[in-house]
Amino acid sequence: PVVYAFYYGHIGILFEPIQACVDQHIKAYQLGMQLGNTSISAIHKQYLIIRDIYATGKNLQDVKEEMEFDMMMAKHHGLKILGMKSQLHYEAVLNLIDGELNLPRDPNRVGIYDGAYILSRMGTLTYLGYFERVKHLVDEWEFKISTKWDNSLRLRNVYIYFLYGIASIGLCRKRNMKRLPGNMKKILKFMDTVAGLSQWNFL
16 A cells, blocks of 8 residues: 555556546555555545545545545544545535635644645635636745745646646636736646646646
8 A cells, every 4th residue: 555655646647547546546545444554544545535626527525425434534543634634625625516715724734734725725716716816825835835836747736737827817818818927838838748648637
């Protein structure tokens, strides 16, 4: 399960169809539970959560029910990180199901949880059409969490570039702008690179 976490979480996802990677996360999650290694199962569950919400097209009501079970499991086994990240994404799922924005920020979510917070909020805000706030979160991501738009081929960066690109185009349409924003060339160049790795996942 540890090898699967590193490979399908960070490397294989860039080359292999995302559905195949999700299947391997499920197998590794189940194996970890059978071995009594709840920590590694929790890592795989975190990957499954984000990919079920934003990539696989899974029914959000089904995702909601699974996440309610996940949060119970996290509490039972004392898996703090899984519990906190599940709660963040659970709030996002509720917003997407309701089609309304209700995103209170908990001031206790700091440090490593800010990455999960920003990704979760970016996805929700983009789908609900709050493009100005997506731009604000990208700025927060870049300057406070120090990714510095490093162009590294990480799935997290793919999400950020894609959502930021969609939000930028949305802003142009809302403001009746005839020119694309200056950052669009950079975004398209990055997305073209990852599409070259896996057309199925990224084209």
